[in-house]
Amino acid sequence: xxxxxxxxxxxxRNNQRISDADALALFASNDLLTIGSLAAAVNxxxxxxxxxxxxxxxxxxxxxxVNQCIFCAFSKLEKDEEGYTLALNDIRTKAKEAxxxxxxxxxxxxxxxxxxxxNFYLDMxxxxxxxxxxxxxxxxxxxxxxxxxxxxxxxxxxxxxxxQQAGLGSMPGGGAEILAKEVRDKICPEKISGERxxxxxxxxxxxxxxxxxTMLFGHLENHADRVDHMRRLRELQDRTGGFQSFIPLAxxxxxxxxxxxxxxxxxxxxxxxxxxxxxxxNFQHVKAYWVMLGMKIAQTALCFGVNDLDGTVIExxxxxxxxxxxxxVIAKDRxxxxxxxxxxxxxxxxxxxNELTVY
Numbered sequence: 001x002x003x004x005x006x007x008x009x010x011x012x013r014n015n016q017r018i019s020d021a022d023a024l025a026l027f028a029s030n031d032l033l034t035i036g037s038l039a040a041a042v043n044x045x046x047x048x049x050x051x052x053x054x055x056x057x058x059x060x061x062x063x064x065x066v067n068q069c070i071f072c073a074f075s076k077l078e079k080d081e082e083g084y085t086l087a088l089n090d091i092r093t094k095a096k097e098a099x100x101x102x103x104x105x106x107x108x109x110x111x112x113x114x115x116x117x118x119n120f121y122l123d124m125x126x127x128x129x130x131x132x133x134x135x136x137x138x139x140x141x142x143x144x145x146x147x148x149x150x151x152x153x154x155x156x157x158x159x160x161x162x163x164q165q166a167g168l169g170s171m172p173g174g175g176a177e178i179l180a181k182e183v184r185d186k187i188c189p190e191k192i193s194g195e196r197x198x199x200x201x202x203x204x205x206x207x208x209x210x211x212x213x214t215m216l217f218g219h220l221e222n223h224a225d226r227v228d229h230m231r232r233l234r235e236l237q238d239r240t241g242g243f244q245s246f247i248p249l250a251x252x253x254x255x256x257x258x259x260x261x262x263x264x265x266x267x268x269x270x271x272x273x274x275x276x277x278x279x280x281x282n283f284q285h286v287k288a289y290w291v292m293l294g295m296k297i298a299q300t301a302l303c304f305g306v307n308d309l310d311g312t313v314i315e316x317x318x319x320x321x322x323x324x325x326x327x328x329v330i331a332k333d334r335x336x337x338x339x340x341x342x343x344x345x346x347x348x349x350x351x352x353x354n355e356l357t358v359y
Contacts, residue, residue, distance in 0.1 A: 005034055008278070012038055017281050020227050026275045027223040032267055039274035039305025046284060047307040051344040052353065053335045056105035056138075056311040057098035061086045061124060065111030067143075069188035070257040071177070071219055075111050085113060088127045095131040102332075105311070105351045108139040109174055118152035118159070125166035136351040137167050141175035142200035146192050156200055160207045170351055171204055173212030173247060179232050180225045187219060187258060194229075198236055205242025210352060212287070213243045217272055218251035218264035226272065230279050237282045244353060245285035245308055248272050250292040266297050270304045277305030285353065290330070295338065302342040309335055 004025040011018055026035055062085040065075035076083035086094075098106060106128055121140070128137055140148075140163070148159045160168075178184060179194030192200075204211055213233050217226055230246075237243045250264035264272075277286045287308040290298035298309060312330055332348070336359050339346040346359040 005029060005031060005038075009038060012042060012278065018279055020231055023227045023230070023275055023279045024223055026278065027226070027271065032271055032274075035271060035274045035278075036304040039277040040303060042277050042281070043286070043305040043307050049343070049345045050307060050347045050358075051302055051339045051342070052285065052308045052347050052349045053332075053339070054105055054311040054349050054351065055101065055103045055332055056107050056313060056351075057094065057101070057103045058313055059086070059091060059094050059106055059108040059128075061091060061108060061110040062113050062116070063111050064113050066114050067112055067188070067190040069191060071187045071216065071251065071261075073252070073254065078114065085116070088123060091124055092127050092131060095128045095135065099132045099135065101312070103135070103312070104356070105136045105138055107172055107313075108137065109141055109144065109172060112144065112147045118148050118162075121148060122162060122166040125163065125168055129167040136169040138170045138172050138351050139163075139168055140171055141173070142171075142197045142204070143175035143192055145171075145200050145204070146196060156203050157207065160204060160209065164207065164209065168209070170209055170244075171201075171211035173201075173214045173243070173245075176214050176229070176233075177216045178219075178221045178225050179229045180221065183219075183221045183225050194232070198232060201242070202236060202240060205236075205240035210242055210244050212245045212247055213283075214247045214249050215276075216249045216251055218268065219253075219258050219261040227279070230276060234280055234282060237280075241282075243283055245287045246276055246280050246283045247287040247289050247310075248276055249289055252292060266300075269293055269297050270301060273301045273306055274304040295330075299338045299342050302339065302344050309339065311335075 008018055008022050063074050063076045064078050064083045064085060068075060095106060125137055128135060145156060145159055149156045152159060176197055177188055184194055201211055215229050250269050253261045253263045273288060285308045286306050287310055288298040288301040288306040289310050291313060312332055336346040347355050348357040349355055
C-alpha cells in the first residue's frame with residue numbers, strides 16, 4: 001500500500017474525516033481493490049451487511065422543458081413530436097398500477113414546462129394521494145422548485161409549504177449535475193447555478209423534508225470537480241442533516257450533445273462510488289443507481305461501500321432516453337437475489353429508510 005493510502009487508512013481507522021487532497025489521492029491511485037476495501041470498511045461500520053431497496057414507480061410527468069441542457073436526452077420542446085405531458089387521469093392510472101404492484105413510493109420528476117401553472121403540480125400530488133394516502137411521494141428537483149417559485153411568483157419557502165400540504169413527502173436530489181460553475185456553464189448553462197441548487201435544498205431541509213443528493217459524472221468534469229461537488233454536499237449536510245443518500249449518476253452519452261464525452265467505465269464507476277463512501281462521512285447511505293450503472297456494476301458496488309440499490313423503479317425514462325441499456329423494471333425477487341449473491345442481507349425499506357422486511 002502506498003503512503004497516501006496508508007495515511008487515509010489510518011484516518012478511517014481513527015474515525016477522522018478525509019480531506020479533499022486525500023480524495024484526490026484516491027482518484028489518482030490505480031489500487032482499486034484497496035480503495036474498495038477501505039470503502040467497504042466504512043460502510044460496514046455504518047450499515048453492517050444490510051443493503052436496502054424499495055418497491056417504487058417512476059412517473060416522469062412531462063418531457064417538455066424550457067431548458068435544453070446538452071447532456072440531457074430526455075427534454076423536448078413543445079413543438080417536438082416526441083414531447084408529452086401526462087394528464088391527471090394518466091397519472092392516477094399509473095399510481096393505481098404502482099399500488100397494485102406493492103409500491104410504497106412514487107418518484108416523480110419532469111421538465112420545466114412553459115405553460116403548466118403551479119396548481120398543476122399541486123393537483124398532481126393530490127391525485128396520487130387520492131389513490132392511496134399511504135403512498136410516499138418523492139418528487140421534484142431543486143431546479144423544479146426554483147421554477148415553481150418563478151411561475152407562481154411566490155418564495156421558495158411558500159412553494160415548499162404548498163407542496164407539502166398537497167402531499168409531497170421528500171425529494172430525490174436531482175438537478176445537481178456538477179456544482180462547479182465552469183463545468184455547469186458548459187453542460188447546462190440555462191439551469192440554476194450550483195449555489196442556487198444548494199440554497200434551495202437548504203430551504204427544503206429547513207422545512208423538515210429529507211432529500212437525496214446526486215452527482216452526474218463522466219462527461220466534462222475532472223476529479224477535482226467531483227471532489228469539490230462532494231465537499232459542498234458534505235458542508236451542507238453538516239448544517240442540516242437533511243440528506244439521506246448520495247447517488248453518483250453515471251453519465252449516459254447516447255442522444256446527448258456533450259462533445260467528447262465518453263461515458264463511464266466500470267473501474268471509474270466503482271472507484272467513484274467507493275471514494276464517495278469514504279469522503280461523505282456524514283451521509284448514512286450511498287446508492288448504486290442500477291438504471292445508469294447496469295446491474296452487474298451495481299451488484300459489484302455492494303463490495304465497494306454501497307448499501308442501497310434503489311428499487312424496482314418501473315418506467316424510468318430519463319436515463320433510458322440517453323442510452324441506458326438496463327431494464328426499465330426489475331422484480332423484487334431479482335433485487336433480493338442480487339443482494340444475497342453479493343453476500344449481503346436484503347432489506348426492503350420505505351422512502352425514509354424505515355425497515356419493512358429483512359430477507
